Amino acid sequence: MLFVFAALLAVAVADSRPAYQPAYRPAYQPAYQPAYKPAYKPKGYGHHDDYSEPRPYQFGYAVNDHYHGAVFSQNEQADAYGNVEGYYSVNLPDGRVQHVKYVANDYGNNAEVTYEGEAQYPQYKPAYQPAYKPAYPVHPAPAYQPAYKPAY
Template sequence: MFTKAFILMVVLGVVMATPSDIYSAPRHPTGYREEPKPYNFNYGVKDDYAGTDFSQNEESDGNTVQGSYTVQLPDGRKQTVTYVADDYGGYRAEVEYYGEAQYPHEYGPPITFRPQAYGQPSYQPPVPSYQ
């Protein structure tokens, strides 16, 4: 009887000692703040064969991030997004379009050809022979 009462007291003590909301516990020690790390980068890709044309540049002073990216849209226009992001204002973007949308009269997959190395004959698929 004494053993059951002792076990009940231990279990009750453990239950009372756990926080009521385990998800509200802080993930970092109080006052933890990572030092700002400034950076900047940019890249661009332009592939006339595949029709790919996009680029991005971005820089940060450790507190505010600002940059822009440009994408060639399938309808022929170029879209440029210029943005600024920080802890107080969040993500703020301005979107601009250049050019006029072009819509073809015929729809379907684009017709592309594999590039050939200089001096090599073009690829000829084998002709099936039926008997």
């Protein structure tokens, strides 16, 4: 009989709910609700891309700014074996154009640099020339006068 009573007591205790119930349960939702859920699963902090194998790519750009005079460009491509070939050119301040063709592979980095044009260094002329010539000296040069004359 004691066994049956203990079993009923165990069932009653396991089925009972906690005695504490909150007195107030808010009926509102938070002000911010996301408008959508992304269709992708974001990568976690433990995710790492594998960069051990070379990946082929190709890119290029060119700038020709007529207002400031900047002209430069670059093209580069790489294959699946890690070999990189490229070319770039830039207008130098001395008036020449520098062309560089380069190759980077297992044997090292090799570059062929050529120049187009002759370096020019024109005489500097300021952009603004004053229309008047000041008369120098405007004030006479100061002359030293001792404050007192020593009596020897």
